[in-house]
Amino acid sequence: MEKTKKIWEKAKKTAIDKDQIKSTLTTAGNKLKRLAENSNEWQELKSKLEILMRMIQAHLSGEYRSFPVSSIILIVFALVYFITPMDLIPDVIPALGFTDDASVVFLIVKKLNRDIKKFRLWEEEEWEQAD
Template identity: 35%
Template sequence: MGKRLNYKNALKRASHILADKRLSKSLVTEAKATLTSRAKASEKIAQLKQKIFTLIRLVKAYTKGKYKEISLKSMLYTVGVLIYFITPTDIIPDFIPLSGYLDDASLILWLYNHLGQELQQFQAWESKQEEKEIYD
């Protein structure tokens, strides 16, 4: 991603990514890889691992057209946060001990709280999908 990226720039790119299935798939793949490596390097990110995976699954379901019961604004925020998360040159460089992942973790927690009810509805929908698969 090269240049210094802040959250506002990430939001600008989010609508473009949501509109392009190839870019969305790439974002999901890169977010999973980044999460795996950062969870090993940062206890804070490791603590948020399940929350981040939920956000990744939300983007995947939305861009595949399987789940649309969320506002576009919330999806733009979600994609923006994931873009920020995978970008190595954010506000606090990730190589700085202890504080390097703090901005990533803070932004993820903010988003998770901001989505609130919409995220709970997605998780309920997701649980129903899993139940259907068991009985199909």
């Protein structure tokens, strides 16, 4: 539980620093690529993380500002938890190492369901306008 508290504190600090958020996005993207290369079983986790990453990127760029601060912190927490190798179940443990990462991401995605739906609608409108 102590590790989760430390990750939460790091997420809160990261959420207010654009450079740290960008660094977290880069690290999460790199880890996500490695994870996706290693297994097809992680495709659902990959898609959940990708939407969270797009949400933060759109927020950072100023294109989409409809998130409450609490949602931004939760998204950053999910990303920081995902990239932290020594969380509740260390990532170096084969097969089990990413299960806690997946659990945290899925829990946060469920909690942010309304924000995600609104964001996806906004994305669809943006894509339609671009055509």
